[in-house]
Amino acid sequence: DGGITQSPKYLFRKEGQNVTLSCEQNLNHDAMYWYRQDPGQGLRLIYYSQIVNDFQKGDIAEGYSVSREKKESFPLTVTSAQKNPTAFYLCATQGPGAIIQPQHFGDGTRLSIL
């Protein structure tokens, strides 16, 4: 989706290291989401944010942290506490609450352990 940029496309983490995945959007959407996808599985929600400076835990938040200092940006940090971080990470946005809109997804970041 051209309006959502995830970087990097591939990322490698060493044991005990924190890494941050970037998600930037120019869609002017309020809500942003982070999902994790393991091979052959569906998407599981890590964190989501409905407004700047506010975010909520999803189903699998342990070992992850986020911030929402700007409307356009919702970075995800995979901490050393996340013991099995190898997965495909997807960022999504959704438009204003008054309008029924589908979620828009970025192209993902694939994280692997060295």
Add this chain to the structure above:
Amino acid sequence: LAKTTQPISMDSYEGQEVNITCSHNNIATNDYITWYQQFPSQGPRFIIQGYKTKVTNEVASLFIPADRKSSTLSLPRVSLSDTAVYYCLVGDLSGNTPLVFGKGTRLSVIA
């Protein structure tokens, strides 16, 4: 949140119509039904969305019976490029409640 159930996988030959049915027995009054398509190593892409009866766009049709407890995504004349995973989601889409993705239906189109 409404839970959805859909077949794990389906096979089809090129040129055939494919119908994927999703069950959502506890759908709420404010919930919409949304279908996404996902190719390997890409983010899901929105296909179609509906509330009741029938919705059609240039890609697919969505059939929703009166009780809204199920829905059927119809892909006309599939091609090899339609091989993907298809997700059915149910939610109010306000942004206040995150959508829940199940495992989806893996469609394989055969030449």
